[in-house]
Amino acid sequence: MGLKRNLTTGFTLLFLIVGSIITLAPFFWTISTSLKNQQNVFDLPPKWIPDPATFDNYREVWSAAPLLQGFLNSAIIAVFVLSIGLFVSSMAAYAFAKIDFPFKETIFLCLMGTMMIPYSVIMIPQFIVFSRINWVDTLLPLIVPGLFGNIVVIFFLRQFMQGAIPSELIEAAKLDGSGFFRTFATIALPIAKPAIAAQAALGFMGVWNDFLGPLIYLHTPEKQTIQVLIASLQSMYISSSNYPLIMAASFIAMIPVILVFFFCQKYFVESLAISGLKG
Amino acid sequence: MISYRRKEIGWAYGFVAIPVLGFLLFGLLPLIASGILSFTKWDMVTSPKFVGFTNYVNLWKDEKVHKGLFNTFFMLIHIPLGMFISLLLAMLMNQKVRGVSIFRTIFYIPVISPVVAVSLLWMWMLNYDFGLVNQFLWDWFHIKGPNWLGDPHWVKPSLILMGLWGGVGGNMVLYLAGLQSISSTYYEAAEVDGANAFQKFTRITVPLLSNIHFFVVVMGVIGTFQAFSQVYVMVPDGGPEYSAATVVFNIFQHAFEYFDMGYASAEAWMLGVIILILTMIQFRLSKRWAYND
Numbered sequence A: 001m002g003l004k005r006n007l008t009t010g011f012t013l014l015f016l017i018v019g020s021i022i023t024l025a026p027f028f029w030t031i032s033t034s035l036k037n038q039q040n041v042f043d044l045p046p047k048w049i050p051d052p053a054t055f056d057n058y059r060e061v062w063s064a065a066p067l068l069q070g071f072l073n074s075a076i077i078a079v080f081v082l083s084i085g086l087f088v089s090s091m092a093a094y095a096f097a098k099i100d101f102p103f104k105e106t107i108f109l110c111l112m113g114t115m116m117i118p119y120s121v122i123m124i125p126q127f128i129v130f131s132r133i134n135w136v137d138t139l140l141p142l143i144v145p146g147l148f149g150n151i152v153v154i155f156f157l158r159q160f161m162q163g164a165i166p167s168e169l170i171e172a173a174k175l176d177g178s179g180f181f182r183t184f185a186t187i188a189l190p191i192a193k194p195a196i197a198a199q200a201a202l203g204f205m206g207v208w209n210d211f212l213g214p215l216i217y218l219h220t221p222e223k224q225t226i227q228v229l230i231a232s233l234q235s236m237y238i239s240s241s242n243y244p245l246i247m248a249a250s251f252i253a254m255i256p257v258i259l260v261f262f263f264c265q266k267y268f269v270e271s272l273a274i275s276g277l278k279g
Numbered sequence B: 001m002i003s004y005r006r007k008e009i010g011w012a013y014g015f016v017a018i019p020v021l022g023f024l025l026f027g028l029l030p031l032i033a034s035g036i037l038s039f040t041k042w043d044m045v046t047s048p049k050f051v052g053f054t055n056y057v058n059l060w061k062d063e064k065v066h067k068g069l070f071n072t073f074f075m076l077i078h079i080p081l082g083m084f085i086s087l088l089l090a091m092l093m094n095q096k097v098r099g100v101s102i103f104r105t106i107f108y109i110p111v112i113s114p115v116v117a118v119s120l121l122w123m124w125m126l127n128y129d130f131g132l133v134n135q136f137l138w139d140w141f142h143i144k145g146p147n148w149l150g151d152p153h154w155v156k157p158s159l160i161l162m163g164l165w166g167g168v169g170g171n172m173v174l175y176l177a178g179l180q181s182i183s184s185t186y187y188e189a190a191e192v193d194g195a196n197a198f199q200k201f202t203r204i205t206v207p208l209l210s211n212i213h214f215f216v217v218v219m220g221v222i223g224t225f226q227a228f229s230q231v232y233v234m235v236p237d238g239g240p241e242y243s244a245a246t247v248v249f250n251i252f253q254h255a256f257e258y259f260d261m262g263y264a265s266a267e268a269w270m271l272g273v274i275i276l277i278l279t280m281i282q283f284r285l286s287k288r289w290a291y292n293d
Helices: A001-035 A056-064 A067-098 A104-114 A121-133 A140-146 A151-164 A167-175 A179-211 A212-217 A226-237 A242-265 A265-278 B002-037 B053-059 B063-075 B078-094 B100-112 B117-124 B133-141 B154-182 B182-190 B195-208 B210-225 B229-235 B247-257 B261-289
Strands: none
Touching: A001 A140, A001 A242, A001 B078, A001 B100, A001 B117, A001 B133, A056 A067, A056 A226, A056 A242, A056 A265, A067 A140, A067 A151, A067 A226, A067 A242, A067 B002, A104 A151, A104 A226, A104 B002, A104 B261, A121 A140, A121 A212, A121 B002, A121 B247, A121 B261, A140 A212, A140 B002, A151 A226, A151 B002, A167 A179, A179 A226, A179 A242, A179 A265, A179 B002, A212 A226, A226 A242, A226 B100, A226 B117, A226 B229, A242 A265, A242 B100, A242 B117, A265 B100, B002 B261, B053 B261, B063 B154, B063 B247, B063 B261, B078 B100, B078 B154, B078 B210, B100 B154, B117 B133, B117 B154, B117 B229, B154 B195, B154 B229, B195 B210, B210 B261, B229 B247, B247 B261
């Protein structure tokens, strides 16, 4: 029994390690390529450890495209959408979770309906309107719709608040003369903090990795988000097969996401698991 | 107390007002507008012309639209493949091995990585002459690898391969959570009845995870039908013989490259209706097979 158990554990570990190597290999290969010079990159058989290793590609790509500005643009969108959008979403979630009001279910169902609308259907009229009011090539079309909250977030927070906030607590606050907004801000918000954090982490990834929206609206390099910048580098350098430079760029684009992920890992896994199981 | 109740209702409406306004401004109105646009011909320069069902009739005859639809349906293959791999990984990780959180993190990194960056690195991985994949195939199996992104038959498998690499981690986390919620008494009872490992897997594990299978399939179908970025980055022209183009890619081309807004809207509506129908079918079917506590 002991031997059998050890064998199973051994095989499990082996499988997981092989899987991890397959998963990580493309990342190592990216980093390795990004440190090679144009001659070494086509060495056969491929070398995993670049020799000589050089940071020139990073320097070159940093000056070839306004990457810093790209980071900044992505960050501006994320900050606005996450701070205001999440606050708005949690207000609505609280009302849906804890207060009875006429037409509550109907309104909620209507909002849920938006989840069914694919972005490609609404992007064309949105583009037409935003271009009429001269918002094209600004960050506004990417920020403003996000400020109105997000139904997926509202749904998730509502589920959480229904379970986590005891109605007695709200009643008690009411009797103490606490106003509606104060009850929300001092009781509901603190309790929902972990759920909001989870949504913030997911929302950050969503904004940061978004491509189609920024691609439609942002045209001048200085105004583009990091994803659009990186994609445009590809079209510039692929004809010259400058893979080291392209790999340096894509690695740079990944750094913030991976950093955020490592620091907020708990929230990601939690929110994914909760939304998946209850959705 | 009645006045308090009225005040409370007022506040509640206030709290939901902004998302409702957002729903009208950025959901419902654009939806209606795009429906109307789909009956016009409009290049955004001259004024729109009402053309009746012409756009829809043309869609029906457009070979590129057929290809986009075919490619998108073909790509659905990655859903069962991905479910199989992620369930396998989740089951491995559910055996109390050490370092599970490390493995979970590793398998999850591709999920959170930006699609654009991932597409670029896979372009390099799949490079015909110098890519790691073909190198590996040659060194280990002496197989001459295909021209992944340059051959119309291999573009879709390439995208599926990349999609699996980037997607299994997310579903794995879901399955792991599901596995952990299955009570061990089921397995103990089955053991008493003399069930073997395979029977336990097919009779207990798979059915008890049915709500997760359902979630994964629904989200997978919706995601596949909305795929765009990887195609746009990896094969900006839609691939050899348009063999990688998705429906959204085709819509994008019509809207933002040819500025044929009416036609693009019609195609977008077609896509919306397809997604709606597929989702409804799945919900119908789920009543037959999904298990709920």
